[in-house]
Amino acid sequence: MEQIIDKLSALVENACKSKENIFGYGIWSHHIKPMIPLGQRLAEEYGADKEIVTIAILLHDLASIEDEKNYKDHHSIGAKRAEEILTAYKHPQDRIEMIKSCILNHRSSVNNNKNSKEEICVADADAIIHLTEIASLFYAAYKEMHKTIEEGQEWIKGKLEKDYKKLSERSKEKYKEEIETIIKLLEQ
Numbered sequence: 001m002e003q004i005i006d007k008l009s010a011l012v013e014n015a016c017k018s019k020e021n022i023f024g025y026g027i028w029s030h031h032i033k034p035m036i037p038l039g040q041r042l043a044e045e046y047g048a049d050k051e052i053v054t055i056a057i058l059l060h061d062l063a064s065i066e067d068e069k070n071y072k073d074h075h076s077i078g079a080k081r082a083e084e085i086l087t088a089y090k091h092p093q094d095r096i097e098m099i100k101s102c103i104l105n106h107r108s109s110v111n112n113n114k115n116s117k118e119e120i121c122v123a124d125a126d127a128i129i130h131l132t133e134i135a136s137l138f139y140a141a142y143k144e145m146h147k148t149i150e151e152g153q154e155w156i157k158g159k160l161e162k163d164y165k166k167l168s169e170r171s172k173e174k175y176k177e178e179i180e181t182i183i184k185l186l187e188q
């Protein structure tokens with residue numbers, strides 16, 4: 001497991017360092033990287049396959065990191081990209097399929113049909129990370145998207161509301177209070 005994870009980590013971190021990446025290095029340091037231990041903890045709680053979850057987390061946003069034009073469809077383009085990369089590493093085909101489903105279904109706005117425990121772990125981690133890395137949302141709103149204070153507040157609030165809807169029932173219960181508190185602070 002270690003070897004492929006190391007190789008993929010290097011590949012994704014490099015893509016994040018590239019000037020093609022419009023999100024900045026923070027998408028690695030404050031999104032993907034901290035999602036890994038979080039996803040692995042969720043995998044333990046759910047009895048999901050840790051390696052599948054880890055690889056899917058590493059690759060879930062790669063399509064839009066490599067090319068911002070892919071953003072709208074980064075879930076489906078990302079699934080294809082994952083297949084390409086993992087096939088080149090001779091990763092087992094059945095596991096590639098599971099990883100592809102995690103990437104395809106990581107966005108609540110696009111597809112909310114999660115069929116496996118691994119898909120739930122990746123989508124949950126993608127939402128929960130916004131709470132533990134809340135500063136990255138402010139960075140995105142004000143620094144990257146140049147929003148006004150009010151626009152930024154609305155955008156972050158909307159983002160957290162969307163994140164909450166996408167959570168599994170179990171995570172909803174666990175994070176309800178925290179999300180509500182942050183939303184309330186943003187409404188003041």
Ligand SMILES: [Fe+2]
Pocket residue numbers: 060061074106107
């Ligand atoms: Fe994404």
Ligand SMILES: [Fe+2]
Pocket residue numbers: 031060061126
């Ligand atoms: Fe993400």
